[in-house]
């Protein structure tokens with residue numbers, strides 16, 4: 001199988017790469033982070049779809065065998081549109097996050113404003129977990145705080161406490177945004193006993209990499225913008241160094 005193409009609105013999607021590499025270190029990937037236009041989660045559906053289609057086209061033109069929409073916001077709005085223009089298998093985050101809720105009845109979901117407004121997590125969860133009650137909360141403050149490296153300490157705890165007030169009663173919480181898995185330890189501290197569901201972990205578990213085991217070359221990491229701080233932020237999401245070629249691209 002040709003390498004797997006993975007795109008996100010920025011660097012957060014590297015939390016998805018991290019889970020895939022943990023499970024399948026031998027798989028060859030090409031990552032696209034639209035860092036010049038991040039965030040997507042505050043934008044209109046039309047813009048999210050337009051940007052996502054551009055990302056998908058860029059990766060398809062690179063000759064990939066499978067496309068993963070690592071961004072929850074792009075998954076919420078652009079999956080159906082991308083499927084129309086792409087002839088290879090396309091995976092998105094929402095169905096994997098929803099699948100992780102099976103066995104729990106009181107479910108919480110956090111995501112960007114756009115993801116929560118779409119209502120897609122709630123619909124997908126109820127489809128495969130009928131009888132579940134779903135409380136969805138937009139947590140827009142988390143993205144800029146995480147990007148600033150605020151992943152522990154007073155500031156992020158205050159933001160989390162404020163956002164999670166409505167979620168105290170849930171049994172399981174879907175971390176419905178690429179940035180949230182890095183906050184899992186502090187969220188868990190504030191919501192002890194709540195099962196945290198990371199859609200990236202669920203996707204990696206369900207990923208079919210048949211014939212993809214042989215690495216024929218370097219991984220490639222493409223970004224539409226690269227600032228001085230990008231390496232530091234990328235490593236925070238990836239949980240280690242970028243191994244492979246990193247380059248700036250125009251899409």
Ligand code: DGL
Pocket residue numbers: 008009010012013038039040041042070071072073074112115143176177178179
């Ligand atoms: N990648 C986005 C998501 O998973 C978060 C950042 C953004 O708003 O673009 O929803």
